[in-house]
Amino acid sequence: MANFNWNCPHCERAVTITDERLSNDRHTLGIENAEGRRSFVSRFFVCPNPDCKRFTLTATLCESTWQNGGERVGTAIQHWNLIPDSRAKNFPDYIPKAILDDYREACLIRDLSPKASATLSRRCLQGMIRDFWKVKPGRLVDEISAIQPHVDPLTWDAIEAVRKIGNIGAHMERDIDIIVDVDPNEANLLIELIETLMREWYINREERRARMGHLVAAAAAKKPPSQ
Ligand SMILES: [Zn+2]
Incomplete structure (x- = not known):
């Protein structure tokens, strides 16, 4: 996967995510079911900012097809931000x-x-x-x-x-x-x-x-x- 720019939700810095800071995995549901073939993709991103280095974990459920001897992951159906579970920023507690x-x-x-x-x-x-x-x-x-x-x-x-x-x-x-x-x-x-x-x-x-x-x-x- 090519490098991409990304905003770390922990430190809120704009950083570049390179291959070594991204870990992906896929779990495909191949059992025949009412919804159709699905792939579940989990992703870890590790922030390169030396003062942060925290990880972000997301999960996406996608349409999936078996084509020419390989799995083709299609359109995303649902997405979850697991860690952090909210995009809320940390604001100081002098705000009421x-x-x-x-x-x-x-x-x-x-x-x-x-x-x-x-x-x-x-x-x-x-x-x-x-x-x-x-x-x-x-x-x-x-x-x-x-x-x-x-x-x-x-x-x-x-x-x-x-x-x-x-x-x-x-x-x-x-x-x-x-x-x-x-x-x-x-x-x-x-x-x-x-x-x-x-x-x-x-x-x-x-x-x-x-x-x-x-x-x-x-x-x-x-x-x-x-x-
Ligand atoms: Zn960060």
Whole structure:
């Protein structure tokens, strides 16, 4: 198999996976059955980042045919991310727990139930807007509009772009608990928006505080001793 670029879900680095870091195996169901011939492919990827070196394990169930004396693995029918079992990223715990819990659960069920995932994402987004910007609780669509004067234009463009997609827009105008149909790509866009906003808002604020605190402490250390 040729080398390919890949994002390690553990360290979140973009890395190149070469043959020696990929281990594949296949188990074929040759017994006649109602679904047809199937192959089950398991894959280990080992991250080449020396600070990570963790493995990722996936499994895929595929259509399969016996052709010209060899097994031909066809279209994937189902895919499982076994380790890690969710694509949720590790965010620092100074982000409120309720927000992180909704985010992690939205990631965990993204493929299984995009509409439930999107509903959790929407609640997570609302939680972030209320906690970080202290907006007056209302409909999510109004809360988003209320923060427009305060967020930077690039962040606003990202929010607007996601908000305008298909059912997500309609989703935000309704009551937070109403479940609206969305597809996995839409559910994923909402997750990506939440990840972006967690970095833009919480992580940036914390890093800024740390930098300023360091500067204040360094300046204080330079002060001549008081008489
Ligand atoms: Zn890694």
